[in-house]
Amino acid sequence: MSRTERAIALRRIRRLFQLALEVAKQDLALADRYVEIARRIAMRARIRMPREYKRLICKGCKRLLLPGLTCRVRLQPRREPHVAITCLRCGHVFRMPIKGRKDRERLMAEKEARATRRARGRWLSRRGPKAP
Numbered sequence: 459m460s461r462t463e464r465a466i467a468l469r470r471i472r473r474l475f476q477l478a479l480e481v482a483k484q485d486l487a488l489a490d491r492y493v494e495i496a497r498r499i500a501m502r503a504r505i506r507m508p509r510e511y512k513r514l515i516c517k518g519c520k521r522l523l524l525p526g527l528t529c530r531v532r533l534q535p536r537r538e539p540h541v542a543i544t545c546l547r548c549g550h551v552f553r554m555p556i557k558g559r560k561d562r563e564r565l566m567a568e569k570e571a572r573a574t575r576r577a578r579g580r581w582l583s584r585r586g587p588k589a590p
């Protein structure tokens with residue numbers, strides 16, 4: 459497999475993931491098919507799946523992982539802090555450790571901000587739609 463062939467393979471993988479993300483909401487089966495083809499191209503060309511796409515493939519069932527659609531993303535601050543990504547189709551859980559204090563603080567701050575927004579939303583809805 460020459461350099462140009464690998465470059466072509468990579469281009470096709472990018473395109474397939476782009477398409478998969480575009481159609482996922484309307485046709486998940488088709489999106490999964492695109493992912494499968496992209497994986498095959500990567501294996502055939504013997505290139506590593508780029509990291510941004512690797513994250514989108516379930517390690518269990520090899521189908522598309524899309525937060526809010528086919529997977530659940532949760533922050534686990536206790537013990538070894540990590541991000542737990544659960545595939546909602548096969549149940550496979552992938553854990554990503556949160557390394558370093560900076561990462562951890564940033565993620566916890568985000569979590570805090572979300573909880574605050576939720577609490578505020580509840581508070582506003584209790585007071586009716588006219589509340590500020």
Ligand SMILES: [Zn+2]
Nearest residue numbers: 516519545548
């Ligand atoms: Zn899965």
